[in-house]
Amino acid sequence: MSRRQFLTRVGAGALGVALASPAVKAASERPIEWKMVTTWPKNFPGLGTGAENIARYINEMSNGRLKVKVYGAGELVPAFEVFDTVSKGTAQMGHGAAYYWKGKHAAAQFFASVPFGLTAQEMNAWLFYGGGLELWQELYAPFNLVPLPGGNTGVQMGGWFNREINSLEDLKGLKMRIPGLGGEVLTRAGGTSVNIPGGELFNALKNGTIDATEWVGPYNDLAFGLYKAARFYYYPGWQEPGSTMEAIINKAALVELPSDLQHIVLSACKLANADMLAEFTARNNAALRVLVKEHGVQLRRFPDDVLHALRELSTEVLNEVARNDAFARRVLESLTGFREQVRPWTDLSERAFLIARDGIQAGAG
Ligand code: CA
Numbered sequence: 001m002s003r004r005q006f007l008t009r010v011g012a013g014a015l016g017v018a019l020a021s022p023a024v025k026a027a028s029e030r031p032i033e034w035k036m037v038t039t040w041p042k043n044f045p046g047l048g049t050g051a052e053n054i055a056r057y058i059n060e061m062s063n064g065r066l067k068v069k070v071y072g073a074g075e076l077v078p079a080f081e082v083f084d085t086v087s088k089g090t091a092q093m094g095h096g097a098a099y100y101w102k103g104k105h106a107a108a109q110f111f112a113s114v115p116f117g118l119t120a121q122e123m124n125a126w127l128f129y130g131g132g133l134e135l136w137q138e139l140y141a142p143f144n145l146v147p148l149p150g151g152n153t154g155v156q157m158g159g160w161f162n163r164e165i166n167s168l169e170d171l172k173g174l175k176m177r178i179p180g181l182g183g184e185v186l187t188r189a190g191g192t193s194v195n196i197p198g199g200e201l202f203n204a205l206k207n208g209t210i211d212a213t214e215w216v217g218p219y220n221d222l223a224f225g226l227y228k229a230a231r232f233y234y235y236p237g238w239q240e241p242g243s244t245m246e247a248i249i250n251k252a253a254l255v256e257l258p259s260d261l262q263h264i265v266l267s268a269c270k271l272a273n274a275d276m277l278a279e280f281t282a283r284n285n286a287a288l289r290v291l292v293k294e295h296g297v298q299l300r301r302f303p304d305d306v307l308h309a310l311r312e313l314s315t316e317v318l319n320e321v322a323r324n325d326a327f328a329r330r331v332l333e334s335l336t337g338f339r340e341q342v343r344p345w346t347d348l349s350e351r352a353f354l355i356a357r358d359g360i361q362a363g364a365g
Contacts, residue, residue, distance in 0.1 A: 032261070034068045034253070037086065039079040039096035041199045042072025045223045046216070046283070047245065050151040050276045051095035054247060057268035066261050068093060079197035083248070087143045092253040093265075095150055098136075098246045099180030100195070104143070106321050107328035109180045110335055111136045111147070113156075113243035115314040117335065120152040120242035120277050121350070122342050127244065130338040135331050146254055148269040150247030151276030154284070156237030157221065158302055159214030160205065160230035165302060168309050177201060177213040182239025184317045185310055198224065205229035214239060218287035219280060227295045234300050238310055245276065 036055055040048040048070075055068035073079035076091065083101045086094040099112035111132070118126055126132040127149055140147045159178065165171065172190035176183075183193030196204055198220075204210045206229040213230075214237065215221050227233070247269040254262055291297040302310075318336075322329040 031064055032066045032257070034066065034093055035076065035091040036068050036070045036093040036095060037076050037082045037091040038070060038094065039073055039082050039100060039197060042070075042075060044072075044198065044220070046153075046220055046276065046280055047095075047151070047198075048072060050245060050272055050279075053275060054093075054095065054150060054268045054272045057271055058264055061264045061268065062261055066257070066264065070095075073197055073199055079199070083143070083145075086248050086250050087145055089144070089250045089252060092250045094246075094248040096246055096248075097179075097243060098147070102180060105139060105327070106325050107135075107139055107331045109321070110328070110331045111139075111244060111246070112180060113240040114318065114335060115182050115185055115239050116241065116311050118242055118339055118342075119346070119350075120154045122339065122346065123152065123242045123244055124149065124273070125342065126335060126338045131334050132331075132338070135334060139327060139331070140248070141251075144251045146249045146251050148247045148249070148266065149244045149273040150269045151245030151273055152280075153216050153220075153240070153243045153245070154277055154280050155217075156214065156240040156243060157217045158234035158237050158239070159212055160221070160226050161212040161232045161234060161300075162230045163211075164232055164300060165234065165306060167303065168306055171306070175209075175211045177204065177210050177215075178239060180239075181314070181317055181321070182214070184321075185239065185313045188313045188317060189310065202226060202229055216243075217280065217284045218291055219283040222287040222291055227291055227297050231298050232300050233291065233297045234302055236302070238302070238307060238314075245273075247272070 036051060038048060038051045040051065043049055043052060052070050055070050058066050058068050071077075071091070077085045079096070080100060082094040082096050083104060085091045097112045099109040101108040113123070127136070133148070136147050159176065163170065168189060171186065174186070174191040176186055176191055176193060177196050178186050178193050179195040183195065186193045194210060198215060201213050201215060202224050205213050205226065213226065215224060215226060217237070221227070221233075249265060254265065257265070292299060318332055322332040
Protein backbone atom coordinates (compact mmCIF):
# COMPACT_ATOMS: atom_id res chain seq x y z
CA MET A 1 0.00 0.00 0.00
CA SER A 2 1.22 3.49 -0.66
CA ARG A 3 2.47 5.63 2.18
CA ARG A 4 -0.48 7.94 1.72
CA GLN A 5 -2.98 5.08 1.87
CA PHE A 6 -1.27 3.68 4.97
CA LEU A 7 -1.36 6.96 6.82
CA THR A 8 -5.01 7.39 5.96
CA ARG A 9 -5.80 3.91 7.21
CA VAL A 10 -3.91 3.97 10.47
CA GLY A 11 -4.31 7.58 11.34
CA ALA A 12 -5.93 10.60 9.93
CA GLY A 13 -9.16 9.15 8.59
CA ALA A 14 -10.17 7.23 11.66
CA LEU A 15 -8.77 9.81 14.08
CA GLY A 16 -11.21 12.27 12.68
CA VAL A 17 -8.57 14.94 12.94
CA ALA A 18 -6.04 16.27 10.52
CA LEU A 19 -2.58 15.01 11.31
CA ALA A 20 -1.29 18.53 10.92
CA SER A 21 0.95 19.89 13.60
CA PRO A 22 -0.42 22.50 15.99
CA ALA A 23 3.10 23.65 16.71
CA VAL A 24 6.20 22.50 14.85
CA LYS A 25 8.99 22.18 17.38
CA ALA A 26 12.47 23.32 16.53
CA ALA A 27 15.02 20.54 16.20
CA SER A 28 17.04 22.00 19.04
CA GLU A 29 14.22 21.61 21.53
CA ARG A 30 14.38 19.00 24.25
CA PRO A 31 13.14 15.55 23.30
CA ILE A 32 9.49 14.80 23.98
CA GLU A 33 9.23 12.05 26.58
CA TRP A 34 6.43 9.51 26.62
CA LYS A 35 5.62 6.58 28.84
CA MET A 36 4.37 3.23 27.54
CA VAL A 37 2.70 0.89 30.04
CA THR A 38 2.31 -2.77 29.14
CA THR A 39 0.50 -5.90 30.28
CA TRP A 40 3.70 -7.95 29.94
CA PRO A 41 6.61 -8.60 32.28
CA LYS A 42 9.44 -6.21 31.41
CA ASN A 43 11.31 -7.47 28.32
CA PHE A 44 9.28 -10.70 28.20
CA PRO A 45 10.39 -12.51 25.00
CA GLY A 46 8.34 -11.56 21.97
CA LEU A 47 5.60 -9.60 23.75
CA GLY A 48 7.52 -7.31 26.11
CA THR A 49 10.32 -7.03 23.59
CA GLY A 50 7.70 -6.24 20.93
CA ALA A 51 6.65 -3.23 23.02
CA GLU A 52 10.32 -2.28 23.41
CA ASN A 53 10.68 -2.50 19.62
CA ILE A 54 7.92 0.06 19.12
CA ALA A 55 9.74 2.43 21.48
CA ARG A 56 13.04 1.79 19.72
CA TYR A 57 11.58 2.36 16.24
CA ILE A 58 10.04 5.65 17.40
CA ASN A 59 13.34 6.78 18.90
CA GLU A 60 15.30 5.80 15.78
CA MET A 61 12.88 7.17 13.22
CA SER A 62 12.50 10.46 15.09
CA ASN A 63 16.25 10.77 15.55
CA GLY A 64 15.70 10.97 19.30
CA ARG A 65 13.08 13.74 19.20
CA LEU A 66 10.46 11.45 20.76
CA LYS A 67 11.62 9.10 23.48
CA VAL A 68 9.30 6.38 24.81
CA LYS A 69 10.09 4.69 28.11
CA VAL A 70 8.54 1.24 28.42
CA TYR A 71 7.20 -0.06 31.74
CA GLY A 72 6.58 -3.74 32.43
CA ALA A 73 3.43 -4.92 34.19
CA GLY A 74 3.44 -3.69 37.78
CA GLU A 75 6.26 -1.20 37.32
CA LEU A 76 4.05 1.85 36.89
CA VAL A 77 0.60 0.23 37.01
CA PRO A 78 -0.65 -3.38 37.20
CA ALA A 79 -1.18 -5.23 33.89
CA PHE A 80 -4.93 -4.82 33.79
CA GLU A 81 -4.84 -1.05 34.44
CA VAL A 82 -3.05 -0.30 31.17
CA PHE A 83 -6.23 0.70 29.32
CA ASP A 84 -7.37 3.22 31.97
CA THR A 85 -3.88 4.61 32.44
CA VAL A 86 -3.52 5.49 28.76
CA SER A 87 -7.15 6.60 28.51
CA LYS A 88 -6.50 9.14 31.29
CA GLY A 89 -3.21 10.20 29.75
CA THR A 90 -1.07 9.23 32.75
CA ALA A 91 0.90 7.26 30.14
CA GLN A 92 0.76 8.21 26.47
CA MET A 93 0.97 4.67 25.09
CA GLY A 94 0.10 1.14 26.08
CA HIS A 95 0.76 -2.36 24.78
CA GLY A 96 -1.36 -5.40 25.54
CA ALA A 97 -4.25 -7.29 23.98
CA ALA A 98 -7.80 -6.07 23.42
CA TYR A 99 -9.51 -9.09 25.03
CA TYR A 100 -8.24 -7.89 28.40
CA TRP A 101 -10.72 -5.00 28.10
CA LYS A 102 -13.96 -6.91 27.65
CA GLY A 103 -15.13 -5.26 30.88
CA LYS A 104 -14.86 -1.88 29.12
CA HIS A 105 -16.78 -3.08 26.10
CA ALA A 106 -17.76 -6.58 25.01
CA ALA A 107 -16.75 -5.80 21.42
CA ALA A 108 -13.10 -5.21 22.40
CA GLN A 109 -12.47 -8.96 22.46
CA PHE A 110 -13.09 -9.27 18.74
CA PHE A 111 -9.98 -7.20 18.01
CA ALA A 112 -7.60 -9.62 19.74
CA SER A 113 -8.70 -13.03 18.53
CA VAL A 114 -11.92 -14.94 18.07
CA PRO A 115 -12.18 -18.69 18.72
CA PHE A 116 -12.18 -20.50 15.37
CA GLY A 117 -11.83 -17.04 13.78
CA LEU A 118 -9.11 -15.53 11.63
CA THR A 119 -5.48 -16.55 11.21
CA ALA A 120 -2.80 -13.86 11.58
CA GLN A 121 -2.71 -13.32 7.84
CA GLU A 122 -6.49 -13.04 7.66
CA MET A 123 -6.65 -10.86 10.78
CA ASN A 124 -4.26 -8.34 9.26
CA ALA A 125 -6.27 -8.44 6.04
CA TRP A 126 -9.51 -7.73 7.93
CA LEU A 127 -7.99 -4.95 10.03
CA PHE A 128 -6.19 -3.11 7.25
CA TYR A 129 -8.32 -3.92 4.21
CA GLY A 130 -11.63 -5.24 5.52
CA GLY A 131 -12.90 -2.42 7.74
CA GLY A 132 -11.74 -3.92 11.06
CA LEU A 133 -9.41 -1.11 12.10
CA GLU A 134 -12.03 1.57 11.46
CA LEU A 135 -14.43 -0.26 13.79
CA TRP A 136 -11.73 -0.69 16.44
CA GLN A 137 -10.87 3.02 16.35
CA GLU A 138 -14.56 3.91 16.54
CA LEU A 139 -14.97 1.68 19.61
CA TYR A 140 -12.02 3.25 21.45
CA ALA A 141 -12.70 6.90 20.49
CA PRO A 142 -14.92 7.59 23.55
CA PHE A 143 -12.00 6.44 25.72
CA ASN A 144 -9.68 9.01 24.14
CA LEU A 145 -7.65 6.14 22.69
CA VAL A 146 -6.32 5.33 19.24
CA PRO A 147 -5.76 1.55 18.91
CA LEU A 148 -3.50 -0.11 16.34
CA PRO A 149 -2.28 -3.64 15.75
CA GLY A 150 1.07 -3.85 17.53
CA GLY A 151 2.06 -7.48 16.98
CA ASN A 152 0.63 -10.88 16.17
CA THR A 153 1.48 -14.23 17.70
CA GLY A 154 0.15 -16.43 14.90
CA VAL A 155 -1.77 -19.58 15.87
CA GLN A 156 -1.31 -20.22 19.58
CA MET A 157 -1.13 -23.50 21.46
CA GLY A 158 -4.22 -24.91 23.19
CA GLY A 159 -2.49 -24.90 26.55
CA TRP A 160 -0.96 -26.86 29.40
CA PHE A 161 -2.92 -29.55 31.23
CA ASN A 162 -2.11 -31.87 34.09
CA ARG A 163 -4.45 -34.52 32.74
CA GLU A 164 -5.32 -35.71 29.28
CA ILE A 165 -8.37 -34.35 27.51
CA ASN A 166 -10.01 -37.33 25.85
CA SER A 167 -13.58 -36.09 25.77
CA LEU A 168 -15.68 -33.07 26.55
CA GLU A 169 -16.28 -34.61 30.00
CA ASP A 170 -12.64 -33.94 30.84
CA LEU A 171 -13.23 -30.19 30.53
CA LYS A 172 -15.98 -30.28 33.16
CA GLY A 173 -14.83 -28.76 36.43
CA LEU A 174 -11.52 -27.72 34.91
CA LYS A 175 -10.26 -24.39 36.24
CA MET A 176 -8.23 -22.83 33.47
CA ARG A 177 -6.63 -19.51 32.79
CA ILE A 178 -8.04 -18.62 29.39
CA PRO A 179 -9.04 -15.01 28.72
CA GLY A 180 -11.69 -13.48 26.50
CA LEU A 181 -14.12 -15.39 24.34
CA GLY A 182 -12.21 -18.66 24.68
CA GLY A 183 -12.88 -18.44 28.41
CA GLU A 184 -16.61 -18.04 27.80
CA VAL A 185 -16.52 -21.14 25.61
CA LEU A 186 -14.76 -23.15 28.32
CA THR A 187 -17.37 -22.01 30.85
CA ARG A 188 -20.10 -23.24 28.54
CA ALA A 189 -18.29 -26.57 28.28
CA GLY A 190 -18.54 -26.90 32.05
CA GLY A 191 -15.15 -25.51 33.06
CA THR A 192 -14.24 -22.37 34.95
CA SER A 193 -12.23 -19.69 33.21
CA VAL A 194 -10.03 -17.21 34.99
CA ASN A 195 -8.00 -14.35 33.61
CA ILE A 196 -4.71 -13.67 35.34
CA PRO A 197 -1.69 -11.81 33.99
CA GLY A 198 1.05 -13.85 32.34
CA GLY A 199 3.57 -13.15 35.08
CA GLU A 200 1.43 -15.02 37.64
CA LEU A 201 0.71 -18.12 35.53
CA PHE A 202 3.53 -20.38 36.59
CA ASN A 203 2.84 -20.11 40.32
CA ALA A 204 -0.92 -20.43 39.84
CA LEU A 205 -0.46 -23.66 37.85
CA LYS A 206 2.24 -25.01 40.09
CA ASN A 207 0.34 -24.45 43.36
CA GLY A 208 -2.96 -25.73 41.98
CA THR A 209 -4.87 -22.43 41.95
CA ILE A 210 -5.64 -23.40 38.35
CA ASP A 211 -5.67 -26.85 36.69
CA ALA A 212 -4.63 -25.68 33.26
CA THR A 213 -3.53 -22.62 31.38
CA GLU A 214 -3.08 -21.39 27.90
CA TRP A 215 -0.54 -18.67 27.30
CA VAL A 216 0.84 -18.23 23.78
CA GLY A 217 3.06 -20.82 22.14
CA PRO A 218 6.37 -22.65 22.59
CA TYR A 219 8.60 -19.56 22.52
CA ASN A 220 6.68 -17.73 25.25
CA ASP A 221 5.61 -20.78 27.22
CA LEU A 222 9.18 -22.04 27.47
CA ALA A 223 10.23 -18.63 28.83
CA PHE A 224 7.70 -18.95 31.68
CA GLY A 225 8.81 -22.52 32.44
CA LEU A 226 5.24 -23.79 32.20
CA TYR A 227 6.55 -27.29 31.31
CA LYS A 228 7.67 -27.54 34.96
CA ALA A 229 4.07 -27.15 36.14
CA ALA A 230 2.13 -29.36 33.69
CA ARG A 231 2.93 -32.33 31.44
CA PHE A 232 0.52 -32.25 28.54
CA TYR A 233 0.80 -29.57 25.89
CA TYR A 234 -2.26 -29.40 23.66
CA TYR A 235 -2.80 -28.09 20.13
CA PRO A 236 -4.25 -26.45 18.12
CA GLY A 237 -4.99 -23.14 19.82
CA TRP A 238 -8.64 -23.04 18.73
CA GLN A 239 -9.18 -20.17 21.16
CA GLU A 240 -6.62 -17.85 19.57
CA PRO A 241 -5.88 -18.60 15.92
CA GLY A 242 -4.01 -15.36 15.23
CA SER A 243 -3.97 -13.00 18.16
CA THR A 244 -3.44 -9.34 17.48
CA MET A 245 -1.49 -7.49 20.13
CA GLU A 246 -2.68 -4.00 20.76
CA ALA A 247 -0.87 -0.69 20.79
CA ILE A 248 -2.98 2.09 22.26
CA ILE A 249 -2.15 5.76 22.09
CA ASN A 250 -3.71 8.58 24.07
CA LYS A 251 -5.41 10.62 21.37
CA ALA A 252 -4.78 14.01 22.96
CA ALA A 253 -1.08 13.22 23.32
CA LEU A 254 -0.93 12.03 19.70
CA VAL A 255 -2.54 15.11 18.17
CA GLU A 256 -0.23 17.38 20.17
CA LEU A 257 2.78 15.93 18.35
CA PRO A 258 4.23 17.51 15.22
CA SER A 259 2.74 15.72 12.23
CA ASP A 260 5.93 13.86 11.31
CA LEU A 261 6.14 12.40 14.82
CA GLN A 262 2.48 11.40 14.65
CA HIS A 263 3.22 9.45 11.49
CA ILE A 264 6.31 7.92 13.08
CA VAL A 265 4.33 6.65 16.08
CA LEU A 266 1.72 5.05 13.83
CA SER A 267 4.32 3.59 11.49
CA ALA A 268 6.33 2.12 14.39
CA CYS A 269 3.26 0.19 15.55
CA LYS A 270 2.65 -1.20 12.08
CA LEU A 271 6.27 -2.21 11.76
CA ALA A 272 6.15 -4.00 15.13
CA ASN A 273 2.95 -5.77 14.07
CA ALA A 274 4.70 -7.36 11.10
CA ASP A 275 7.96 -7.99 12.92
CA MET A 276 6.41 -9.89 15.83
CA LEU A 277 4.74 -12.45 13.59
CA ALA A 278 8.03 -13.12 11.83
CA GLU A 279 9.86 -13.50 15.13
CA PHE A 280 7.26 -15.84 16.62
CA THR A 281 7.18 -18.01 13.51
CA ALA A 282 10.96 -18.40 13.65
CA ARG A 283 11.37 -18.90 17.39
CA ASN A 284 8.37 -21.13 18.09
CA ASN A 285 9.97 -23.90 16.04
CA ALA A 286 13.19 -23.82 18.02
CA ALA A 287 11.41 -23.63 21.36
CA LEU A 288 9.11 -26.53 20.51
CA ARG A 289 12.15 -28.75 19.92
CA VAL A 290 13.60 -27.79 23.31
CA LEU A 291 10.31 -28.46 25.08
CA VAL A 292 9.88 -31.91 23.56
CA LYS A 293 13.49 -33.13 23.31
CA GLU A 294 15.03 -31.59 26.42
CA HIS A 295 12.08 -31.31 28.79
CA GLY A 296 10.03 -34.34 27.76
CA VAL A 297 6.85 -32.38 27.15
CA GLN A 298 4.00 -34.57 25.90
CA LEU A 299 2.32 -33.08 22.83
CA ARG A 300 -1.35 -33.88 22.40
CA ARG A 301 -3.89 -32.89 19.77
CA PHE A 302 -7.40 -32.15 21.01
CA PRO A 303 -9.71 -34.96 19.85
CA ASP A 304 -11.88 -34.11 16.85
CA ASP A 305 -15.13 -34.41 18.81
CA VAL A 306 -13.83 -32.01 21.47
CA LEU A 307 -12.87 -29.48 18.80
CA HIS A 308 -16.24 -29.94 17.13
CA ALA A 309 -18.08 -29.28 20.39
CA LEU A 310 -15.90 -26.26 21.17
CA ARG A 311 -16.60 -24.88 17.70
CA GLU A 312 -20.36 -25.17 18.23
CA LEU A 313 -20.11 -23.55 21.66
CA SER A 314 -17.97 -20.75 20.18
CA THR A 315 -20.70 -19.88 17.72
CA GLU A 316 -23.19 -19.70 20.59
CA VAL A 317 -20.89 -17.45 22.62
CA LEU A 318 -20.20 -15.08 19.73
CA ASN A 319 -23.88 -14.81 18.86
CA GLU A 320 -24.77 -14.08 22.46
CA VAL A 321 -22.21 -11.27 22.71
CA ALA A 322 -23.64 -9.83 19.49
CA ARG A 323 -27.24 -10.16 20.70
CA ASN A 324 -26.52 -8.13 23.81
CA ASP A 325 -24.80 -5.18 22.17
CA ALA A 326 -25.42 -3.37 18.90
CA PHE A 327 -21.80 -2.36 18.34
CA ALA A 328 -20.54 -5.86 19.08
CA ARG A 329 -23.03 -7.09 16.50
CA ARG A 330 -21.58 -4.74 13.87
CA VAL A 331 -18.05 -5.93 14.62
CA LEU A 332 -18.98 -9.61 14.59
CA GLU A 333 -20.89 -9.24 11.32
CA SER A 334 -17.87 -7.52 9.78
CA LEU A 335 -15.47 -10.17 11.06
CA THR A 336 -17.51 -13.26 10.24
CA GLY A 337 -18.50 -11.77 6.88
CA PHE A 338 -14.84 -11.29 6.11
CA ARG A 339 -14.00 -14.83 7.23
CA GLU A 340 -16.62 -16.31 4.92
CA GLN A 341 -15.44 -14.16 2.04
CA VAL A 342 -11.75 -14.99 2.55
CA ARG A 343 -12.23 -18.71 3.22
CA PRO A 344 -12.38 -19.88 -0.43
CA TRP A 345 -9.10 -18.13 -1.16
CA THR A 346 -7.42 -19.47 2.00
CA ASP A 347 -8.51 -22.96 0.91
CA LEU A 348 -7.04 -22.60 -2.57
CA SER A 349 -3.85 -20.92 -1.40
CA GLU A 350 -2.50 -21.61 2.12
CA ARG A 351 -4.35 -24.85 2.84
CA ALA A 352 -3.89 -26.39 -0.62
CA PHE A 353 -0.25 -25.42 -0.70
CA LEU A 354 0.55 -26.83 2.76
CA ILE A 355 -1.13 -30.12 1.85
CA ALA A 356 0.81 -30.20 -1.42
CA ARG A 357 4.12 -29.38 0.24
CA ASP A 358 3.82 -32.13 2.79
CA GLY A 359 2.42 -34.73 0.44
CA ILE A 360 -0.71 -35.26 2.51
CA GLN A 361 -3.87 -36.29 0.71
CA ALA A 362 -6.58 -33.68 0.87
CA GLY A 363 -8.88 -34.51 3.75
CA ALA A 364 -6.29 -36.64 5.52
CA GLY A 365 -4.72 -33.70 7.32
CA1 CA B 1 -3.31 -16.95 24.71
